[in-house]
Amino acid sequence: MSKYYVNKFLYTVDRDPRWVARYKEDPARALADWEKDVGIWLNDVEKTSWVSFTDEERQALINQDYVWLFENGAHFFLSLTLFVAVFEEDYTREHGPLSFQREFARKLDHWLGKDYPSVAL
Amino acid sequence: MAELTAVLASTHHPFYLKATTAPPEERIPQADEWKRKVEAYRETLTAAEPDILVMVGADHFHQFFLDNYPTFMIGKQNKYDATFYNEEREFGIPKYVLEGDVAFSNFMHQGLLDRGFDFSFSHELKIDHSIICPIITVRPDADLPVVPIYTNIFAPPLPSPKRFWDLGRAIRQVIDEYPTDKNIAAIGTGHLSLELGGPRQFGEHGPDPEFDRQAIEWLSTGNIDAILENVTHESMSGAGNATHGFMDLILMMGIAGPENADYVDQLDLYHTREMFMTWYPNKNGRQAAAAEQSAAVSGGTAGPVTAKVGVTA
Ligand SMILES: [Fe+2]
Numbered sequence: 122m123s124k125y126y127v128n129k130f131l132y133t134v135d136r137d138p139r140w141v142a143r144y145k146e147d148p149a150r151a152l153a154d155w156e157k158d159v160g161i162w163l164n165d166v167e168k169t170s171w172v173s174f175t176d177e178e179r180q181a182l183i184n185q186d187y188v189w190l191f192e193n194g195a196h197f198f199l200s201l202t203l204f205v206a207v208f209e210e211d212y213t214r215e216h217g218p219l220s221f222q223r224e225f226a227r228k229l230d231h232w233l234g235k236d237y238p239s240v241a242l
Numbered sequence: 243m244a245e246l247t248a249v250l251a252s253t254h255h256p257f258y259l260k261a262t263t264a265p266p267e268e269r270i271p272q273a274d275e276w277k278r279k280v281e282a283y284r285e286t287l288t289a290a291e292p293d294i295l296v297m298v299g300a301d302h303f304h305q306f307f308l309d310n311y312p313t314f315m316i317g318k319q320n321k322y323d324a325t326f327y328n329e330e331r332e333f334g335i336p337k338y339v340l341e342g343d344v345a346f347s348n349f350m351h352q353g354l355l356d357r358g359f360d361f362s363f364s365h366e367l368k369i370d371h372s373i374i375c376p377i378i379t380v381r382p383d384a385d386l387p388v389v390p391i392y393t394n395i396f397a398p399p400l401p402s403p404k405r406f407w408d409l410g411r412a413i414r415q416v417i418d419e420y421p422t423d424k425n426i427a428a429i430g431t432g433h434l435s436l437e438l439g440g441p442r443q444f445g446e447h448g449p450d451p452e453f454d455r456q457a458i459e460w461l462s463t464g465n466i467d468a469i470l471e472n473v474t475h476e477s478m479s480g481a482g483n484a485t486h487g488f489m490d491l492i493l494m495m496g497i498a499g500p501e502n503a504d505y506v507d508q509l510d511l512y513h514t515r516e517m518f519m520t521w522y523p524n525k526n527g528r529q530a531a532a533a534e535q536s537a538a539v540s541g542g543t544a545g546p547v548t549a550k551v552g553v554t555a
Pocket of ligand 1: 254302372487
């Protein structure tokens with residue numbers, strides 16, 4: 122598990138409208154591009170040589186699988202805010218305000234009353 | 243020496259502006275009540291006649307990330323931009339430029355170092371909704387210089403509740419020592435029980451109403467002993483995965499000291515409970531009248547409350 126790198130994906134995509142649009146449009150393609158263009162980026166000149174996803178992480182991000190991400194300790198705030206950006210508009214149009222947020226909660230209800238997976242790295 | 247004329251501790255709810263400015267047919271049922279309570283709370287700050295605001299918040303992964311996340315940090319600028327793209331997108335919060343007070347930031351930074359708090363600092367800090375929400379609610383003209391202080395309530399491992407209290411106490415000492423004839427108000431926001439990105443998010447109420455009632459009693463009665471006995475990182479997680487923002491409210495109580503609050507109000511909303519609390523360290527007649535008047539308007543109290551809702555302690 123490279124929690125840090127998963128969080129880096131959520132963080133850098135969420136803060137840039139161009140990446141949010143790309144991730145909404147074609148998650149697999151966006152993820153592959155992101156790994157080349159953003160993931161290994163430390164600054165304009167410097168790269169980080171050792172960061173990468175596991176296959177499961179890559180699959181979860183391609184599938185926009187916020188349940189898997191929660192269960193594997195991705196940061197709850199990053200996950201919520203990015204998937205709200207991806208899904209909320211369509212859900213609100215079809216099912217009303219907060220319908221996405223409530224479905225997100227429902228899909229995790231098997232965690233009620235239990236200790237959640239830690240977001241610590 | 244400076245006079246600390248008010249300490250405000252409240253929850254921050256980034257949807258407040260959107261909820262209260264939406265067309266009437268789209269407003270949530272509590273929107274009018276919410277607005278009335280917020281505007282009443284605002285009067286408790288106005289009565290303190292502040293000249294400078296010391297503001298406590300926490301960056302929600304807007305500027306800072308896990309490559310370099312500050313535990314305690316102070317901004318040291320003449321101006322601060324505020325509101326990030328994703329906050330405009332999700333919450334509809336507008337952009338601001340706030341004035342800073344570099345001399346006071348420097349004094350605060352040195353004073354905290356001298357007291358054993360080795361702060362990180364920024365000369366290019368952009369402020370997020372943890373500080374802009376209270377600007378919107380209690381000082382919407384955004385006309386006062388700010389000294390922003392950020393804490394880590396977000397990226398574990400976190401400092402202890404005791405450390406937040408101690409930091410509040412230290413900030414108070416530094417404010418009291420600052421050589422100025424200006425009035426200073428300290429404003430900080432955090433959370434009561436809160437869940438984000440988990441199974442208890444966006445329910446009809448906050449995730450743990452019992453914690454909320456207890457927390458409001460503890461804060462409003464200045465009962466730091468009860469807080470330190472009962473509140474741990476684990477107990478906060480039990481109340482909701484983002485409840486650790488409560489530690490910023492402990493910090494604000496640290497600035498006020500172990501004292502009864504002079505104004506307390508709350509609102510049970512979907513998703514979370516709102517809390518609006520003010521201490522007047524040297525309460526004068528105008529402030530006492532403002533607290534009474536605001537309480538009459540909001541349904542809050544001009545004094546502390548017990549865990550039994552709305553009962554004066
Ligand atoms: Fe927050």
